[in-house]
Amino acid sequence: MPTTILRVIFMLVFATAGFLLGREAYTHLISLHVASQVWLVALTLVVPVLGAVLGLFLAPVAQELFEVALRDVEEAVERLTPGEIAGGSAGLIVGLIVAFLIKSVLFEFIAGGGRAGGYVATVLYIMLSIFTAYLGARVGSRHPLVAVGAGASAPAAGGVPKIIDTSVVVDGRILEIVQSGFLEGPLVVPRFVLRELQLIADSIDPMKRSRGRRGLDVLAKLQEAVPIELADQDYPGIAAVDAKLVRLALERKGKLVTNDYNLNRVAHVEGVTVLNINELAGAVKPVVLPGEELHVTIVRDGKEAHQGVGYLEDGTMIVVENGRRLIGEDTEVQVTSVLQTVAGRMIFAKLKRQQQVGNG
16 A cells, blocks of 8 residues: 555544544533533634644654554564464454354343443453454464465475575576485575675676676576576565575575575574585595505695695695696506585595605
8 A cells, every 4th residue: 555545544543532522522521521611612623633733743653663563463464374473363253253252142241331332342352352362363363274275285395495605506506406316395596686786796796796697697507407596585675685585594494505605604593494405514524544556637836845735626726745746647546535624525645655766
């Protein structure tokens, strides 16, 4: 509903309510204490008008409170599944029916006490209705209805939503992981992540522009491979994309797919399950044990004067003792130790005995 129309409605309602309350106040309170006929006539017009003016001043405050409450309700509804919404609606209706039955049975005794009893009965009925409706909605939302159309079985069949981060799309490995079947369930790409990709692709920095365009290409191929949901949820009060991703994962009860180390830590603190592709890549690297023989190409010298450095196919660095003189050559080495660091895994090796003897 447009804000202007809502403002007009609130002003009309509050002005009318203020006018009627002013007239009631004049009839039952003020007129009983005023003896002058002139004042009676004047107050007959002035008091209701003052009530209407007071209602007009209170209307913007009430409208703002209403809009805040409405936004809170909308955010709460967005977090619910269709089954939870249906269950909550059914519970709310049951709660209102219970309140009406209680009012019909018990409140007749209270209302028999005259006008004051009627007022007390009305207030108690309103409070009871709010309580039972809220209780019914809460209980109903925790017991979702099974039959909610075709979407009722979607969460069970689709699995836990996977919220995709910008870093994963730019990285590109997610495409092969999805195609291999190791990542299943509904993939969710928030539109604010798509906007961030577009900003990177439009950057004046050639490197960033290339990474952004690669990310958009990966996303297009990913969309061809599996169904992708573009989530419209956004949080205008939150500026950082990382904070929005964590908020969305919490609301959707999903898992966050990322390569960002800082986002990984923040998500863990917030209680969000993280699927880190870098950790996955480290976990599936082949196990290398001391004493194992490897074939490697020495490509450069190491930190020490006698060391040479080569790499396995998965990018793991191998530091070869006395390998500097073999730069540019393929050679057989024997693993002496394996070191796991924050940056990754590092393998230390030595030349095979026959090579050491031959070169000696």
